[in-house]
Amino acid sequence: MTAAIVGVGATEFSRQAGRTELQLACEAIRDALADAGMKAADVDGIVSYTVDPVEETELVRSVGFQEVGFSSRVPYGGGGSMGTLLHAAAGITSGAADVVVVYRAIRARSGSSRFGAPKTSPSPTSGHSGTTAMQWCMPYGVLTPASWMALNATRYMHAYGVTSADFGRAVVQLRAYAETNPAAWGYKRPMTLEDHQSSRWIAEPCIRLLDCCQETDGSVALVITSHQRAADLPARPVVIGAAATAGLFEQEIASDHYRPDLAVMDGSVALGRRLFDRSGFRRDELDAAMIYDAFSPILLMQIEALGFCGRGEAKDFVADGNLALDGSLPTNTNGGLIGEGYIHGLNLVLEAVRQLRGTAVNQVADARQVLVTASRTGAILTRD
Amino acid sequence: MTDDSAVFWDAAAEHRLVAQRCTACGSLRHPPRPMCPHCHSLDAEAMELSGRGTLYSYAVLHHPQHPAFEYPVLAALVDLDEGVRLVSNVVEVDPADIAIGMRLEVTFVPTAGDRAVPVFSPAG
Numbered sequence: 001m002t003a004a005i006v007g008v009g010a011t012e013f014s015r016q017a018g019r020t021e022l023q024l025a026c027e028a029i030r031d032a033l034a035d036a037g038m039k040a041a042d043v044d045g046i047v048s049y050t051v052d053p054v055e056e057t058e059l060v061r062s063v064g065f066q067e068v069g070f071s072s073r074v075p076y077g078g079g080g081s082m083g084t085l086l087h088a089a090a091g092i093t094s095g096a097a098d099v100v101v102v103y104r105a106i107r108a109r110s111g112s113s114r115f116g117a118p119k120t121s122p123s124p125t126s127g128h129s130g131t132t133a134m135q136w137c138m139p140y141g142v143l144t145p146a147s148w149m150a151l152n153a154t155r156y157m158h159a160y161g162v163t164s165a166d167f168g169r170a171v172v173q174l175r176a177y178a179e180t181n182p183a184a185w186g187y188k189r190p191m192t193l194e195d196h197q198s199s200r201w202i203a204e205p206c207i208r209l210l211d212c213c214q215e216t217d218g219s220v221a222l223v224i225t226s227h228q229r230a231a232d233l234p235a236r237p238v239v240i241g242a243a244a245t246a247g248l249f250e251q252e253i254a255s256d257h258y259r260p261d262l263a264v265m266d267g268s269v270a271l272g273r274r275l276f277d278r279s280g281f282r283r284d285e286l287d288a289a290m291i292y293d294a295f296s297p298i299l300l301m302q303i304e305a306l307g308f309c310g311r312g313e314a315k316d317f318v319a320d321g322n323l324a325l326d327g328s329l330p331t332n333t334n335g336g337l338i339g340e341g342y343i344h345g346l347n348l349v350l351e352a353v354r355q356l357r358g359t360a361v362n363q364v365a366d367a368r369q370v371l372v373t374a375s376r377t378g379a380i381l382t383r384d
Numbered sequence: 385m386t387d388d389s390a391v392f393w394d395a396a397a398e399h400r401l402v403a404q405r406c407t408a409c410g411s412l413r414h415p416p417r418p419m420c421p422h423c424h425s426l427d428a429e430a431m432e433l434s435g436r437g438t439l440y441s442y443a444v445l446h447h448p449q450h451p452a453f454e455y456p457v458l459a460a461l462v463d464l465d466e467g468v469r470l471v472s473n474v475v476e477v478d479p480a481d482i483a484i485g486m487r488l489e490v491t492f493v494p495t496a497g498d499r500a501v502p503v504f505s506p507a508g
Contacts, residue, residue: 135389136415139501140460140473141445141453150443151461151471158441158484203459204444204479249421257461258415258469262441 003089003100004230004237004384007036007223008353013183013341015109017217024219025054025105026062036223037234038099040064043223045097046071047087049080051253051344054105063101070097074245076376077253078294079267081345083377086243088224098225104346105219133252146212146295148255150203152262153297157206159263160312166319167211167296168196171338173323174293178335181361185214186339211296213337220346222353227384236384238356241369242279243379246270251376265298267376268305275373276307281380283307287367288355289329290348292374293336302375303331325362333362345374349381356383389416391430397499399492402430403468414468435490436507437464444479462488462504476505 009031011017011024033040040063046056050073060068070091074080081104088100137148156162172193178186191210199210230237248267250258259266276283283306291306293299300314308329309317317323323331334340334351341347352370354360360367368383392415395402404416408425419426445457460474474482475491487507492500 132389133415136471139495140471140503141450141457142459142471143450144448147443147445147457147459150445151441151459154443155441155461155484201444201446204446204456206443209447255471257471262461 001093002227002239002241003092003224004227004239005222005224005353005381006230006233006235006237007032007034007038008350009033009035009221010343010347010350011218013185013216013218013343013347015215015217017107017110021053021105021107021111021219022058022062024107024217025059025103025221028105028219028221029059029063029101029103032101032221032223035235038223041066043099043101044069045088045091045100047073047084047091047100047102048104049074049077049084049344051077052104052106054103059103070100074377075253076247078292078344079253079375080245080377081292081374082243082349082372082379083245084222084346085224085240085349085372085379086245086377088222089240089243092224092226098229100224102222102224102346103219104221104344106342106344107217108342108344109215109217111217133255137255142255145254146202146207148257149295149298150207151257153206153295153301155262156297156301160315162300162312162315164205164208165193165197166315167206167300168193169315170299170318170323171196171210171296173318174332174336174339177333177362178339181335181340184335184340185216186335206297207295211338213294213342214340216341216343218341218343218347220343220350222346222349230384236357238353239382239384241380241382242275242281244271244274244278245377246274247376264311265301265305265375268302268373271373271376271378272306275378275380279380281369286329286369286371286380288333288352288364289331289371290352290373291331291371292345292348293332293338294342296338298375299332299336302373306373325364330364333360333364348372348374352381356381388418391416393499395430395432396492396502399500401433401435401490401502403433403464403466404428405431412466412468414470431466433464433466435502437462437488437504439474439482439484439486439488439504440469441484442474442482444482458482460504470502473503474505475503
């Protein structure tokens with residue numbers, strides 16, 4: 001049995017939603033159910049991932065779910081976003097649930113926990129807003145995801161001779177996609193490499209302001225059921241062809257500093273092995289890829305860790321135009337998290353679904369297989 | 385600070401840099417944790433470290449700015465000679481002179497409430 005995405009929903013992406021994360025999640029789920037031709041009472045599974053303030057029980061009473069037979073939260077925060085597909089599929093193929101809703105709601109711009117603002121108190125649990133791992137960074141003024149990831153990115157630059165302009169070339173491509181996407185923050189906002197190189201330093205030498213994803217308010221939701229049941233529903237199903245997660249020893253959510261070689265995103269290496277080796281899907285047969293770009297350096301690092309090119313070669317892979325629509329791996333065709341908005345990764349799944357339904361703004365011709373990945377979690381989605 | 389991490393911060397308040405060593409198998413670990421991931425012993429001791437290490441990576445933090453710190457903040461990852469890695473700051477160095485691989489030694493900076501944090505300056 002396989003599982004398929006049969007409905008998607010999203011709120012607008014903004015800097016001031018003017019309503020709570022719970023309400024945002026409700027709206028996205030309501031729209032995803034309508035897209036799927038289903039009702040709340042049809043749903044018996046709920047899946048999300050950590051660092052989300054929306055409690056499942058609050059959602060149940062607001063949306064009107066009646067009986068939840070399966071639920072799960074993937075660890076790793078945003079890095080867990082694509083693990084929701086594995087967890088939802090597992091819930092369905094095990095028989096524990098017939099219909100699973102996946103959701104993410106975030107107020108990263110207007111809420112109490114701005115990712116672009118300094119975080120100065122560690123939380124006792126990892127469920128909602130962070131982890132006790134923060135205590136190892138905070139006393140030193142290392143307070144934001146940009147600062148945590150910069151420590152890894154500088155090592156990457158040092159190991160392979162990667163420059164800020166190399167990151168800039170990837171951002172130019174993302175912003176070109178965003179420029180034509182009405183849902184994107186970057187819509188009708190062109191950006192050149194010169195603009196990128198003159199944008200101010202956030203964390204030198206690797207992260208400038210224009211290397212950062214947006215802080216966004218919004219929500220995305222998916223409805224997933226068995227491929228068999230999908231045949232009776234209105235939307236064209238998007239099949240979860242393969243799914244995997246790979247959380248490694250000594251990793252943390254975003255302050256991931258203790259693995260032996262930080263110039264390689266080894267969570268992505270392990271994920272790639274699980275995803276491709278076990279499934280039989282081939283990297284060179286993908287039509288597009290949606291890769292978690294919270295910051296441009298990690299986009300390059302994931303491209304090579306996943307095996308699309310050799311170590312240290314992502315800068316050349318990008319410079320050669322491979323991420324463009326006519327390239328070998330059209331990537332983040334919505335503009336990415338950097339160009340469109342940051343719903344903690346889940347808006348990249350939305351774009352993959354649109355590509356496979358043939359409804360994307362920057363449509364890849366005849367898209368049949370799309371990778372979605374966020375460092376240590378991922379899936380390969382296919383057209384029905 | 386949590387109960388599991390007090391061993392590190394209590395030593396830092398006394399200007400000592402320590403890492404947990406498993407008393408059963410001798411392996412060193414950081415950050416501290418209640419159980420040895422290699423042999424599952426629950427017994428550990430605080431091993432005092434030399435304070436010497438090498439700069440593994442760094443970032444010069446410009447934005448956003450928090451009132452408790454002076455900018456730019458020189459963030460660092462330090463590989464200590466004993467084989468564990470810490471997040472910290474490099475101090476007493478111009479950002480232009482920071483180089484991965486440079487040798488460092490620990491020094492302690494006082495913080496609120498009679499506590500202190502270990503930071504690293506270029507080795508003499």
